[in-house]
Amino acid sequence: MKKITTKYSDLSKSQLIKLVEEMEETFYQISNDKNETELLSFPWIGNLGQWHWMVENNLLLFNEKKLTNLGYEREEIPEEVGFEFFTSKLHPDDYERVMEDMRKYLRHASDVYEVEYRIQTKDGNYIWYYDRGTITKENEDGEPLIISGIVFDITKRKVLEEELKESNEKLKQLVDIDELTGAFTRRYMLNKIENEIQRYNTEKLCFSLIMLDIDNFKLVNDNLGHNIGDTVLKDFVEIVEKPLRVKDSLSRWGGEEFLILLPATNLSDAVKIANEIRVGLNHTCMNDAGIVTASIGVSNYYEGDSTDNAIKRVDDLMYQAKYDDRNCIKY
Structure with missing residues (x-):
């Protein structure tokens, strides 16, 4: 893909279409190349692979393990998925916090996008995810074009934390x-x-x-x-x-x-x-x-x-x- 040296406002419609097609092709290639190896790169418990978000087109690519972990099959969802596919499943108490974390990162008010949240599975239950992402491509004005990250299922850790909290509360009651x-x-x-x-x-x-x-x-x-x-x-x-x-x-x-x-x-x-x-x-x-x-x-x-x-x-x-x-x- 050629380096873009002109502003979008100077491009013709056909040039813009071509640019978008080139970006999408590059984006898909990045995702496909990494999809099979990313779990080996991060061999930690709960790793659900990497994700890549094309901000302008709102196109989200991700390891299918992130999807199947929620109880869905690939055939059940649209071929192209936007950011809202996952954000619409956020727990109501977590939604605004997660969205604000992303907004802050997009306007460069934070160094990294990093958040823990509850997300609803297909059967209606909630599990815990940990997301961490960073901007991997910007335009000439410093606006993000692609954000890439990794997601983990941290439900087991959260359950253990809650059990530990309850145990500490019981111990505190015994002491106090x-x-x-x-x-x-x-x-x-x-x-x-x-x-x-x-x-x-x-x-x-x-x-x-x-x-x-x-x-x-x-x-x-x-x-x-x-x-x-x-x-x-x-x-x-x-x-x-x-x-x-x-x-x-x-x-x-x-x-x-x-x-x-x-x-x-x-x-x-x-x-x-x-x-x-x-x-x-x-x-x-x-x-x-x-x-x-x-x-x-x-x-x-x-x-x-x-x-x-x-x-x-x-x-x-x-x-x-x-x-x-x-x-x-x-x-």
Whole structure:
């Protein structure tokens, strides 16, 4: 094919037709030459071969493996296929992102066309493809004439990623959530308090802590059994959570002890919340266990406190309530 040195606007109709025919012939030759060898050039799992897109004519050539992987036979589709044959099968949530990636590449706003997306198979299911392409031919004005790339089926990888994500979520729940009560764990709460201290140091937002210990819980286990004791712990958490706000966090600190973090809350407001909890407990009958109360300590954060110091202060107040009268609040 001769090198084109004249602009398209200077060509006659017959010259333009000839030019297009020459480009198409060259394009088909490129595709046919590579079709049998491209899978050997990229021997990775999921390789579906190369594709070549003649931008001006919207003519797309591709390895038939990309088509059969979607459940189609070559005879089922038109002889000439445009870019929209595949883009029309994109998942609705991926369509605009994929198209924008291509638009950005066509206007040279990105170095390479590279995208992952879901595409619908003939039977209506979706699988994952990874596409990567680059401009292989431009006109004199730097506008793309041919873009060539390679496509992979990455469905297995995506399934593994999703399984790993679910496993990590389950592991995180095991680490952060108490299995019996559904409250946060001690470890989680320690991290939350440390974060609140950092927040205080930068924003000077005071926070408060409430420590609760179920009164006479050992008697519940000894007299009614551990199954009833477990039920009491779960019911206790449900009652305690009722007056809490979305931003508050409740953790099982250990055994029958629970710690509440109240972000952006002064001592006065924290005592009000603690009293709501105390009243809720006193007005709720836990079946066989009857009324279950708690000894409660309330403290706000003092500037310069470490995490341990802040927790020790509220813990001491809780024990003061326990050794004085039980079923009361100390602050």
